[in-house]
Amino acid sequence: MRDRDLREGGSRPSGFSRRSFLKGASVAAVGTGLATEALADAAPTDGLIREDGVTTVPKGALEITLRVNGEDVAVTVEPRTTLLDALRDRAGLTGTKKVCDRGACGACTLLLDGKPANSCLTLAWDAVGREITTIEGLADGENLHPVQQAFVECDALQCGFCTPGMVMSSVACLQKHATPTPEQIRHELSGNICRCGTYGRVFEAVANAAKNGGGR
Ligand code: FES
Numbered sequence: 001m002r003d004r005d006l007r008e009g010g011s012r013p014s015g016f017s018r019r020s021f022l023k024g025a026s027v028a029a030v031g032t033g034l035a036t037e038a039l040a041d042a043a044p045t046d047g048l049i050r051e052d053g054v055t056t057v058p059k060g061a062l063e064i065t066l067r068v069n070g071e072d073v074a075v076t077v078e079p080r081t082t083l084l085d086a087l088r089d090r091a092g093l094t095g096t097k098k099v100c101d102r103g104a105c106g107a108c109t110l111l112l113d114g115k116p117a118n119s120c121l122t123l124a125w126d127a128v129g130r131e132i133t134t135i136e137g138l139a140d141g142e143n144l145h146p147v148q149q150a151f152v153e154c155d156a157l158q159c160g161f162c163t164p165g166m167v168m169s170s171v172a173c174l175q176k177h178a179t180p181t182p183e184q185i186r187h188e189l190s191g192n193i194c195r196c197g198t199y200g201r202v203f204e205a206v207a208n209a210a211k212n213g214g215g216r
């Protein structure tokens with residue numbers, strides 16, 4: 001996982017990650033099985049059960065509501081479903097890309113409560129109650145977000161597969177640094193990999209967007 005995610009968007013109120021969830025589940029299964037039993041007995045309400053500050057994930061399908069780009073989106077997921085898969089496969093929001101599916105490339109970057117996060121490492125149910133911003137939520141009607149506009153003007157893409165993640169990290173960069181230095185731009189985009197090698201133009205686009213209110 002990227003340093004940036006550990007510092008910022010990767011933190012989660014419940015302290016869960018996809019990896020820790022799967023690890024915990026397997027440990028429970030190998031052990032007494034009591035945890036599995038407890039999950040099976042839990043009666044779903046809004047999909048999640050919160051008691052004494054502890055969130056329990058019921059077994060089976062969960063009907064949850066995600067707040068995406070300012071709108072409530074109802075989806076049915078399994079406890080193991082990632083936010084990335086929930087958005088792409090359940091909500092039809094395919095702008096967020098899946099490449100490595102393991103936190104290594106940044107293609108799935110979106111904003112969680114305004115901070116960049118890898119949606120392939122975030123469980124869908126763990127995003128309930130949080131503000132999710134995807135690439136689909138940036139433009140204002142026909143008007144591109146300044147960062148999107150700068151990417152177009154600087155021709156900062158080739159195949160485009162890394163681009164949504166690059167744009168979301170760039171937006172987060174400019175929200176953090178209104179006038180970023182070249183070093184700050186490189187640092188904030190350090191978790192995004194472009195196998196076409198467009199880094200130079202991406203960095204140029206972020207610098208240009210900063211002059212045009214890209215951190216709005
Ligand atoms: S798809 Fe999530 S980091 Fe690569």
Ligand code: FES
Pocket residue numbers: 156157158159160161162163193194195196197198
């Ligand atoms: S433009 Fe092709 S991977 Fe970045």
